[in-house]
Amino acid sequence: MSLRSKSEVVVIGAGPVGLFTALSLExxxxGVQVVDEEFRTAAHSYALAIHPQSLKLIDELGLVGDLLAQGHRVDTVAFYNGxxxxxxxxxAKLEGGFPYMIVLPQSALEGLLERQLLAKGVNVRWNHRVTRIAPGTDCVTVEIDKLARASCGYAVATTEWITEKTLNTEAAFVVGADGHxxxxxxxxxxEYARTGESESFAVFEFHTDADLAEETHIVFDRQTTNVLWPLPGGRCRWSFQREHGASDDSRTKRRLAVPIGRQAFPHVSGDELSELIHSRAPWFGGKIKQIDWAMEVRFDRRLAGLYGRDRLWLAGDSAHLTGPVGGQSLNMGLRESADLARRLAGILREAAPLSSLTDYNEQFQAQWRKLLALDGGLVPSDRAEPWACERCTKILPCIPATGDDLYRLAAQIGLELAPRGKL
Ligand SMILES: Cc1cc2nc3c(=O)[nH]c(=O)nc-3n(C[C@H](O)[C@H](O)[C@H](O)COP(=O)(O)OP(=O)(O)OC[C@H]3O[C@@H](n4cnc5c(N)ncnc54)[C@H](O)[C@@H]3O)c2cc1C
Incomplete structure (x- = not known):
């Protein structure tokens, strides 16, 4: 069966960036339609740090109070050399209304955004997979399969996803917040070119009695970068970078896997957590109580060659990927969605020209080229201490900020932005 419908904007993907875009447009x-092939929002923390600039954007949507109530506030990022x-x-030295970060599970942010959309009458269409997009001059046609679980099997009953029906939606614009x-x-x-080496992290979330106060801890050792985040409810997350780089299949295939959505991640044992803390962060005195999450995640570095054209535009992980330490992917994704929503509304409501989107592409490409150290990077000023001079290139993806805030924070440890020719 095939059905037809119309929307002003179809947002593909109901991750944090898609939900944020939809709410900003609404x-x-x-008028928006949001579709996602999964059956619900994220079940875990994933990206967990909301930067000061993002708090401002969330405040503009009227949701910052709920976010502050649910999250753990972080004022300080502490660096360790060994x-x-x-x-x-x-x-606190940043300007603006929110000179701190809020740490909370990605699932909590997504839940907040989804509930607000629902209050405005927008139902996310879960279990809807976009299979084909046909851009035209005045509109885009999006083919969407509505998925349903079907029981099958004979001797042993199993369930699988089948296409219940296919919908054809016409929209003035399509936003691809549909991930990597x-x-x-x-x-x-x-193109979605690699811009650097992939990194693997062993990620553990657990209950602890450690007093983590309002700090995030970033630990550099000989080769790796590691990070400790406090989480609400007496929990924390340690992410330890693997020394051998991205995991290779021959190692991971023999290990248990943790299924998340339609992907699987290798399981890491709790014993390894104690060993990693002992060898890389012996100062961490907290007890490891119940472990909620223990798995290995690979992070690529990539940047799309184009953020969009005419009636198709990207935001979030569909356009870029980087390492997890500074939370830059999600937070830049939120900035992109706010900017894109403003431009699309300008075209649809105030007759702004289609060309006003060209600048979206250029502005965010340029910002990512800096974040990924493709156009310049951080260099030590004469105020930088030896540890910061030595770790200079590793520090850029660890700073929990993007845009001007990033350079203001880097200046606190004597690092400054230099163009490519001066590196
Ligand atoms: C296990 C894990 C751990 C992570 N840890 C960290 C971390 O510590 N720090 C950090 O900064 N980041 C982390 N991340 C990354 C972070 O979660 C992402 O940067 C963030 O989710 C990006 O948001 P997004 O909305 O752009 O994309 P996503 O959250 O990937 O959302 C994309 C959505 O699009 C949907 N979709 C895709 N294709 C289609 C289609 N054809 N039709 C319909 N729907 C579709 C998907 O189902 C998905 O819901 C982690 C990610 C994972 C998976």
Whole structure:
């Protein structure tokens, strides 16, 4: 069966970036439809740090109060060189209404955004997979399969996802917030080039009695970068970078896997957590109580060659990927969605020209090229201490900020932005 419908904007993907885009459009009076092939929002923390600039954007949607109530506030980023504390960033020195980060599970942020959309009459269409996108001059046709679980099997009953029906939706614009395997990016024919080496992290979330106060701890050792985040409810997350780089299949295939959505991640044992703490952060005195999450995650570094064209636009992981330490992917994704929603509303409501989107592509490409150290990077000023000079290139993806805030924070440890020719 095939059904037809119309929307002003179809947002593909109901991760944090898709939900944020949809709510920003809805608040500007633009009709949206949000579809996602999964059956619900994220079940875990994933990206967990909301930067000061993102708090401002969330405040504009009227949701910051709920976020502050649910999250753990972080004022300070402490750096360790091996076992020694060597420097810190004070977020309180940033300008603006929210000079701190809020740490909370990605699932909590997504839940908040989804509930607000629902209050405005927008139901996320879960179990809807976009299979084809046909851009035209005045509109885009999106083919969507509505998925349903079907019981099958004979001797042993199993369930699988089948297409219950196919919908054809016409929209003035399509936003691809559909993550790293983006169908929108593939329709655009945009490259998704690697910009650096992949990294694997062993990630553990557990209950602890450690007093983590309002600090995030970033620990550099000989080769690796490691990070400790406090979480609400007496929990924390340690992410330890693997020395051998991204996990290779021959190692992981023999290990248990943790299924998350339609992906599987290798399981890491709790014994390894104690060993990693002992060898890389002996100062961490907290007890390891119940472990909620223990798995290995690989993070690529990639940047799309194009953020969009005409009526198809990307935001979030569909356009870029980086390491997890500074939370830059999610937070830059939120900035992109706010900016894109403003431009789309300008075109749909105030007759702004289609060309006003060109600048979206250029502005965020340029910002990511800096974040990924493709156009310049951080260099030590004469105020930088030896540890910061030595770790300079590793520090850039660890700073929990993007744009001007990132350079203001880097200046606190004597690092400054230099163009490519001066590196
Ligand atoms: C296990 C794990 C751990 C992580 N840890 C960290 C961390 O510590 N720090 C950090 O900064 N980041 C971390 N991340 C990354 C972070 O979660 C992402 O940067 C963030 O989710 C990006 O948001 P997004 O909305 O752009 O994309 P996503 O959250 O990936 O959402 C994309 C959505 O699009 C949907 N979709 C895709 N294709 C289609 C289609 N054809 N039709 C319909 N729907 C579709 C997907 O189902 C998905 O819900 C982690 C990610 C994972 C998976």
């Amino acid at each position: 608040n500007r009076g633009v 076992p020694d504390r060597c420097g810190e960033l004070k977020l 395997r983006s169908v929108v990016r593939r329709t655009l024919g945009a």
